[in-house]
Amino acid sequence: MSFVNKFMQFIGLAEEEEKIPASQMVKEAEEPQNDVMSVQRKGTVVNLHTNKQVKVILSEPECYSDAQMIADYLRARRPVVINLHKAPFDQAIRVIDFISGTIYALGGRMDKIGHQIFLCAPENVDVQGSISEFLNTKEEQHRVSQTQLR
Secondary structure, three states: OOHHHHHHHHHOOOOOOOOOOHHHHHHHHHOOOOOHHHOOOOOOOOOOOOOOOOOOEEEOOOOHHHHHHHHHHHHOOOOEEEEOOOOOHHHHHHHHHHHHHHHHHHOOEEEEEEOOEEEEEOOOOOOOOOOHHHHHHHHHHHHHHHHHHO
16 A cells, blocks of 8 residues: 555545455465456566667757757757867857756766867766876877977
8 A cells, every 4th residue: 555545544535445354365365266368467568678779969069059959969868979169169158058057957967078079968878987087198298298309
């Protein structure tokens, strides 16, 4: 019996269920069902081996109005890679602000994977690793090699 049913009975809005002694319940369970067709079960069949393919959306917004389309993809629980190379700097900042708010509201995450390239993943997508560490080490190696050449 669910909590709601118990509460409804308590306040008098639902009829109390008839209590059956345990001895009668055992007798009823022991009686065989002669008619196989009379037994009807309601249930849901769930396939445990589904291979649902997750599609990653690639987006190159050119202005702020393209941000809503990206947010709609995120709301549909699809990961989006955003490349901001085509957007002017002020528009790119506005797009990132809008998308970061969407990501926060959905409980997802946003990772920078390159210069002006971001991976936006909703909560159902698990992102492992970090590319920014690799980028930082490459930049440091480049700087060190440039100073050694001088």
